[in-house]
Amino acid sequence: MKICHIGNPNSLNVKPFVEHFSRRGDEVHIFGWGGYRFPVNENIHYHELSRKGSSSVEERDPEIVKKSSPAIRKKRRSLIMAGMLSVYEYMTIGRLVRSISPDIVHGHEAVGSGMLTARFREFPTILTCWGSDINKFPWESRWAHFKVSYALKRCDIINATNPEFGRTIVERFGIDEDKVKVLSWGVDTALFDPSSIDGRKLDSFREKLGIVGKSPVIVYPAGFRDKDLQNYTLLLRAFRGVREKLPDAVLIMLSYGRTSGIGEMVEYIDKNEMWDSVRIIDDMIPQEDMPYLFACSDITTVLHDRDQMAASISESILMGNVTVLSRIEPYVKRFGEEGAPYVDQKSVRDIERVILDVASNIERYRKEFTEKNREDVIRDRSRAHQMELVEELYEELIESKRKA
Template sequence: MSVFDPDGPAVSLGNSDSIFPNQLAREWSCRGMPSVIVTSTTGNSEPPDGVSVVQSQGFERLSTKIVRKLSNPVTRRLERFLPRWQRGRYSRRTGRQQPEPWEWYWVDHFWDSFSRARAALALRPRFVFAHEASSYGLSAALCRGVPRIIFPWGGDVFNYVESSIVIDRITTYALRHVDLVVPASVVAAQYIRERFGLSEDKVQAVSWGVDLHQFSRASVEHRATFCKELAIDPSSILVLNSRRFRPFWGCTPVLESFLQLAQRTEGTHFLLLTGSGAEENVQAARRRIEGAGLASRFTFFMGNVPLSRCSEVMSVADIFVSLAGRGDMRSSSVLQATACGGAPVILDALEYREMAKQGFACEFVRPDDVEDLTVVLHRLVTDEGRRSSMREQNRRYVTEHEDHNRQMTRMLDLIGEVSRPYQDRTIR
């Protein structure tokens, strides 16, 4: 019996606590497709309405468990050794001194791939969609007999693969053995074709766009309410760090620049989204801020902030900063904050240069140059006309190029094209 069912569920392979699998599964559910997230993680969050979660642990074969356990002492040593052995290569190719700890993990994901694939195929899906190529891509590649799609997140194909030859081989195998690869970046699409030897048709850039109803500029009344809630002077210029507060996402130069700007200007307030796992960085930042006597000028939003709260924070920001480096795609958070009317200050990267060709208005800054960032921010803080013109230009840009519904329709059209041969075989 065929494992492919054109009326079966759309299956996401990914972390059920992550925003992207939930967002996409909800989108499919709203379009009338039963949607399931298959995961090997123990989730703490409730899935969106109409979306179910299947834990894959119960689908692991006894033989896999035995081999996994017996090989564990060797594979764990190899997992830790390879990043040290390949540190020079990693540094040359990424421009960074060493990988982040999560970039070189592969043992658990490798073994979990088999049970995830079995769990997904047991659902007789219409297609499987892996979120992140290095961690979940192999699971999709193992789902033979159904349409298989991988969504690279950026760091996986640009950075993780350079930290360990095993991750390189796993990722390359996964990308070559699926039907469609859909990075959210035109620059990444070209890189993936060249780096992993894939055809042009197989790799299609699809921006996730932005929900223009959920992400929009706050009214004067709503901004006043927001500021009152957090004891912020409503006349302040609000400057937002829109990315995680971790070094990989540029938290160090952001903090230094924000401190300098706070000391140079009176009417500014700084909003910082931290994301998960940033507690130590935030504690150190708070000590710096309190030591400078500026605690009343900084507000942190701790942990994984719900999307509704993110949109609220973004909607009041006058300026926002994104300093994610190599591996950054056409970031959803950048598009969302742009749609909310904040003036973008972006680390100079090829993908955002491509967006600028289409009308995206932003200020580019050099990597790890605190003074450059501070000068650009100060210029925007003191130039309301520039902020206003950028807001209007970006309103036109996101409306024309980044509408979420149109982008999701295009993604489903591409999935439909690679699904057609499976449907034809089923009919025969």
């Protein structure tokens, strides 16, 4: 099978599709911006869409360059697609994709990638939507709404990452319900397995973070982003109250190398003398080290206010953590009205109250929430299971397009 993916080549949301089908022996092409930084094999072919992008697969691996078409190296002229692509790039990606003659064109994220995917009507097309590309971006302007609506209507299949998100696409954009599928990139259950943790590496991880003997350890795994700045600030304010009652508590926050909003948070931590109990991890944590982050913590906080089922929820459950969740519709639908430790994510007092309650009753919450949901995650949300469903979807769409 020949598959063309269009989107951010270094997104952890795209990586599972690329890895799974390339390992299966399929010919996988990726069209994106900024170079491809994940491990490659002979079945992965990367095509750079930005003249200023970092090194592509072809430039880094001379063996793969022989099997890949040239990267696009043309200076941008007149911009279309809200400034994302030049006319030259738009035409060139069309020529390259048609020269590949793929069995599937799979776009990731409905904004720029969506319109590119939608242009290939002669091939079976799937568009996977992530969250803000449906819930936020289309409502910022008429042009933004037109772009997303155009992509949703022209692609053959729209893939949503949870049922509530799928209903949003149907109800707000008038998309045929039969056209919307619900599949995610899944969770790597082999990686996020407590039995696979190396004890010495875990001890080293704890020492580097300075959390040996500390309890409870609370982790907020979302990276710093401007649109989520309020969530970080509210959590810091709530944690200030937590540490007054639990002096050994530690809060770990991840920046993933981003600096958005960090100045304000550093100022707050300085002002309240909290550095002895707050850790900000500046660097990007490799995916293979994420299980250790959960393994050395007790409580995971997910304070999203978006219609998106965060992968960190499933990862946290698999690693035995108790997850404190914002009370939003996708989570309540997934775990039940009283099935999880929910918080009003806009209330400092409520976040503080629930974290203290969970910390005081950690074993009960592990039994009532974590252990109760672990088998469901393994059965329904494992990456292997989700990719099997994607395989079936690809094959059904190819056959349907062939008969049309």
